[in-house]
Structure formats: structure tokens, C-alpha cells
Amino acid sequence: MTLQKIAVIGAGITGLNAACILHLAGLDVHVFEKSRGLGGRLATRRSDFGIFNHGAQFATAHHPDFIKYVKMAQQKGAAEQWVPTPHVPQQNNNTRSIPGGSLDRQNHQDSNAGWFRGTPAMNNLVAPLDCGFTINKNTRISAIRPLDNEQFELFSQEGPRSGHRIKPQSHGIFDGVIVAIPAPQCAEILMPLSPRFDGIGDVTMAPCWAVMIAFQNKAATGFDVLPDAHPDIAWIGRNPNNAPSAAPDNMFDRWTVHASPQWSYDHLEDDAETVGHLIETRLQSLFKDMNITTPPIVMRQAHRWRYARTIKPLGQSHLSSLDGRIVAAGDWCMGARIEAAFQSGESAARAIMAVCK
Ligand SMILES: Cc1cc2nc3c(=O)[nH]c(=O)nc-3n(C[C@H](O)[C@H](O)[C@H](O)COP(=O)(O)OP(=O)(O)OC[C@H]3O[C@@H](n4cnc5c(N)ncnc54)[C@H](O)[C@@H]3O)c2cc1C
Structure with a gap:
């Protein structure tokens, strides 16, 4: 045969x-x-300012087969558990629990589940496959x-x-x-x-504009992730720092900002420069409202995911x-x-x- x-x-x-x-x-x-x-949407961009995960930010694992896969990927050095510092709202001083995914914040069922990501960058999560x-x-x-x-x-x-x-x-x-x-x-x-x-x-699948921003040095945010910061912004997250000490990853503070599905629809055909400018302005004003002074921005790039998130599955x-x-x-x-x-x-x-x- x-x-x-x-x-x-x-x-x-x-x-x-x-x-x-x-x-x-x-x-x-x-x-x-x-x-x-x-890797597809498990995407990583390499730049002179270090790496950016500009697609999926982390994986959760519930099914036994995927749990087994993530464990195996961890053993092979292709995945790691990620425990970022979440934003703590100042008004009531309660630590905010981490919601269920950068694209699924309405569903908080994963609040206590582990977050995993590819290492040294997200696209490596598929390496064992x-x-x-x-x-x-x-x-x-x-x-x-x-x-x-x-x-x-x-x-x-x-x-x-x-x-x-x-x-x-x-x-x-x-x-x-x-x-x-x-x-x-x-x-x-x-x-x-x-x-x-x-x-x-x-x-149906929704789009997502992802904007990658590098600050000249570390921004004193006090947090690594800020989901649902604004109706226009679905996710603000710091990028990993797994590189050797002299690499750009250690010099620049790199953030990925995901626009919300609605904002991404509304700006779907805008050019990347316009989108980058609009999202950067929104980010700066959010940080200013939180009394965060940001270092100068040394890099900004926008990437359009035309089909990012499943809204209505099969x-x-x-x-x-x-x-x-x-x-x-x-x-x-x-x-x-x-x-x-x-x-x-x-x-x-x-x-x-x-x-x-
Ligand atoms: C901005 C963003 C944030 C996200 N955040 C999270 C998150 O935090 N947690 C989470 O669990 N999920 C998240 N997701 C969703 C997650 O990335 C996807 O569910 C998953 O990666 C989909 O994998 P896939 O293999 O089905 O599709 P894809 O990853 O889209 O893979 C499809 C591949 O097919 C290729 N391709 C397309 N057309 C053709 C063709 N005609 N011929 C040959 N090749 C083709 C593409 O280049 C791509 O490599 C996010 C997605 C995006 C975009």
C-alpha cells in the first residue's frame, strides 16, 4: 500500500x-x-529595539491534551508560565484579578487559571510541533x-x-x-x-489593530498588563525580557497595545501610521490620567490583524x-x-x- x-x-x-x-x-x-x-497569530516581531509579541499574548490550558502539550513545551524550553503584575485600580486599592484573555475579557472564568506563553517569544510555543x-x-x-x-x-x-x-x-x-x-x-x-x-x-471573526511601542527605558507603570483600559483599548501589555543582558530587550521597555474590536472595525482600512499615532496618543493620555510619566518613545509600529478573534464560532x-x-x-x-x-x-x-x- x-x-x-x-x-x-x-x-x-x-x-x-x-x-x-x-x-x-x-x-x-x-x-x-x-x-x-x-505560528500564525502566535506572532513575534523582531526589531532593533527587541522583540514584540503582537498577536496572542498568552495561552490558558484546560483540556488534558493541551495541558500535556504545554508541560512538554515547558520541559523543552519553548514555553513558560507567565505571572505578570496586573494593574491595581487606585480608588479602592483592591488588587484586580487577571481576566480570562486579551481577547475574551468578558469571560472571567479563567481568573485563577495559569497563563503560559512561548519563550523566548510567543511564536516558539509551536516549536515542539x-x-x-x-x-x-x-x-x-x-x-x-x-x-x-x-x-x-x-x-x-x-x-x-x-x-x-x-x-x-x-x-x-x-x-x-x-x-x-x-x-x-x-x-x-x-x-x-x-x-x-x-x-x-x-x-464571524473580528479584526484587531496591534500597536508595538518601545520606550527608551523602563516606564514606571507598576504593572505589566492592563486589560480593558478604555472602550477603544482591549489590552496593554509589557513584552517579555528573556534575552541576554546586552540585548535590546534589556534596554528598551516594549509594550503591545491591542485596539478593541469595535475601534479596529472602525479603523480597519486606515493606514498603519495613522493607527499607530492614534493608539499612541490614547495610551499616553491613559498613562497621564494614571500619573505615569513615560520615557521618550523610540519605536512605534502598527499591525492589522484582519481576522483576529472568533466572535461567532462554528x-x-x-x-x-x-x-x-x-x-x-x-x-x-x-x-x-x-x-x-x-x-x-x-x-x-x-x-x-x-x-x-
Ligand atoms: C491580536 C490577537 C490577540 C490574541 N490574544 C489571544 C490570547 O491572549 N489568548 C488566546 O488564547 N488567544 C489569543 N488570540 C487568538 C489566537 O492567536 C488564535 O486562536 C490561534 O493562534 C489561532 O491559530 P490557528 O492555527 O487556528 O490560526 P492562525 O494562527 O491564524 O494560523 C493560520 C496560518 O495560515 C496561514 N495562511 C492563511 N491563509 C493561507 C493560505 N491561503 N495558504 C497558506 N497559508 C495560509 C497564515 O499565514 C497563518 O500562519 C489572539 C489573536 C490575535 C490576533
Whole structure:
């Protein structure tokens, strides 16, 4: 029997977890990722002023499988527990409990749960999942074509131009495909293939503008995280400092500010410079109201996450069609969190294995 060849589209935690499970089960796995790095929204930007985690800030772990994974990642030096100093409101002097996630503050059920993050930076949380399968970076898959014999051909649009038309470029033929990308992008690829995928169109995801700001030296804030500081600001958080002593991470005080979903919608098509300026101004005025004097700002960059947070999930761990050989997965299946993404990846891998072994 020939080895089943499986494609996984997207190298976020969903796709990488699925790919790793399939590879360890003996399948021939090929991951396609449009960017040049792994981790997706577990994102880290390196700059002359040190590193910034500008996507997810931390993971919580409730499911036994994810708890096990986080423990293993800690042992491998790819994850650490994070106990930041939260903001303490001055008026009643009560220590504010840490809410449940930078994108889920209305849900405080995780107040006492541990926070974990990748180390030395957030994107490293996926490092243990890179377990030996083939990864094709800088490859954006735009279409899947079903062939005879229960096989599928993958295409990108980045092939050579012939006249004014871009010729689709083939990336091979596979026995099964997992599509592990945000719901609206997943819908574009999968909805033309089968009405079974129509449900993806009902999923909603909110954007988030993330602004990275470096102060010349440490700002005397007295806290590391300040969630829900203002209706326009969902998260203010200090970035980790895991570098050797001479590195920029130790010289500059680096903060990530996430705009609220509504503010991000309202400013979705603004340019990064405008957004950076507006959010910096808001941050400075918030700090001034708290009598915090900030050092000079030496760096400011804004990043737009067009699909950051799942607002309305699918309600099931994955979706499959075409004899179970095409599977859609991602955080948007069950929730807005890293853990939901991890579980969806596992569920997608098991679904593919049920038909492709
Ligand atoms: C600003 C922000 C803050 C967040 N904060 C938290 C938090 O504190 N805690 C928490 O638990 N969660 C948080 N989240 C959510 C968390 O990041 C996600 O739930 C999780 O990372 C989703 O993983 P994923 O693999 O499903 O998707 P992604 O991480 O989005 O991975 C999808 C991958 O697919 C690639 N891709 C897309 N289209 C294609 C294509 N056509 N071809 C090839 N590759 C493609 C992308 O480049 C990406 O690498 C946050 C997210 C954001 C954006």
C-alpha cells in the first residue's frame, strides 16, 4: 500500500498540531504556509529595539491534551508560565484579578487559571510541533481541485505571468487536505467545493489593530498588563525580557497595545501610521490620567490583524466533506483561543486518519 500523502494549509497551531499527529502516525505530510514563519497569530516581531509579541499574548490550558502539550513545551524550553503584575485600580486599592484573555475579557472564568506563553517569544510555543514533516513557506494556496481516484491538486496564484493572466501553479497531488486558516479565507477555498462547507460562511471573526511601542527605558507603570483600559483599548501589555543582558530587550521597555474590536472595525482600512499615532496618543493620555510619566518613545509600529478573534464560532471541532478527505479546522471552529485551535487541529488529524490510512 502506498503512503497516503496529506496536505495541511496553514502553519498556525491548528495546522501544525494536525501535521505533527499525522506525521507521527506515519503519513506523508506537507504543510503550506503563506508567510515565512511558523505560528500564525502566535506572532513575534523582531526589531532593533527587541522583540514584540503582537498577536496572542498568552495561552490558558484546560483540556488534558493541551495541558500535556504545554508541560512538554515547558520541559523543552519553548514555553513558560507567565505571572505578570496586573494593574491595581487606585480608588479602592483592591488588587484586580487577571481576566480570562486579551481577547475574551468578558469571560472571567479563567481568573485563577495559569497563563503560559512561548519563550523566548510567543511564536516558539509551536516549536515542539515542528516534528519532521515537510514545510513549504511563502506559499499561499488559493485553490483545491478534486481529481479522480479521491485525490486533490493544490494551486497557488503565484506562478509565472502569461500575458495579463496569472497562471496557477500546481503544488502537487494529495490524498487528503486539512485547511487550517481563518474562517473567511477558508470559506474562499472550500465553499466552491461542497455545500457541506457553507457553515463556514456563518462564522464571524473580528479584526484587531496591534500597536508595538518601545520606550527608551523602563516606564514606571507598576504593572505589566492592563486589560480593558478604555472602550477603544482591549489590552496593554509589557513584552517579555528573556534575552541576554546586552540585548535590546534589556534596554528598551516594549509594550503591545491591542485596539478593541469595535475601534479596529472602525479603523480597519486606515493606514498603519495613522493607527499607530492614534493608539499612541490614547495610551499616553491613559498613562497621564494614571500619573505615569513615560520615557521618550523610540519605536512605534502598527499591525492589522484582519481576522483576529472568533466572535461567532462554528460550534463543532472541524468540518469535512468529499468523502472526509477535505477537512476545515481552526480556532474559529470552537472558540477564540489558542487552546481551541490546538484541539481543532487534533480533531482534524483524527478525521483524516479515519479515511486516509
Ligand atoms: C491580536 C490577537 C490577540 C490574541 N490574544 C489571544 C490570547 O491572549 N489568548 C488566546 O488564547 N488567544 C489569543 N488570540 C487568538 C489566537 O492567536 C488564535 O486562536 C490561534 O493562534 C489561532 O491559530 P490557528 O492555527 O487556528 O490560526 P492562525 O494562527 O491564524 O494560523 C493560520 C496560518 O495560515 C496561514 N495562511 C492563511 N491563509 C493561507 C493560505 N491561503 N495558504 C497558506 N497559508 C495560509 C497564515 O499565514 C497563518 O500562519 C489572539 C489573536 C490575535 C490576533
